[in-house]
Amino acid sequence: MEKKKPIRKCVGCGESRNKNELYRIIRTSDGEILLDKTGRMNGRGAYVCQDVKCIEKARKNKSLSKSFSMNVPDEIYDKLIERFSENG
Numbered sequence: 001m002e003k004k005k006p007i008r009k010c011v012g013c014g015e016s017r018n019k020n021e022l023y024r025i026i027r028t029s030d031g032e033i034l035l036d037k038t039g040r041m042n043g044r045g046a047y048v049c050q051d052v053k054c055i056e057k058a059r060k061n062k063s064l065s066k067s068f069s070m071n072v073p074d075e076i077y078d079k080l081i082e083r084f085s086e087n088g
């Protein structure tokens with residue numbers, strides 16, 4: 001049987017990629033924004049390439065805020081940038 005790979009869209013560049021290439025950010029039922037390191041946390045998810053450029057685009061376009069229908073604090077973007085910068 002063919003295994004279907006889940007495809008998700010990056011909120012930065014808008015490109016569709018395999019879910020495992022993207023970084024997941026969630027909004028919990030309490031309205032908290034969290035970085036989902038495991039990809040298994042409960043909540044409404046948004047996806048972004050593991051690329052600082054995509055985070056900057058998402059920040060500029062407020063696309064994360066749009067996905068979550070709430071204001072996403074700058075600190076979330078900063079955390080993501082920090083994380084992706086460390087990776088290289």
Ligand SMILES: [Zn+2]
Binds near residue numbers: 011014015
């Ligand atoms: Zn992207």
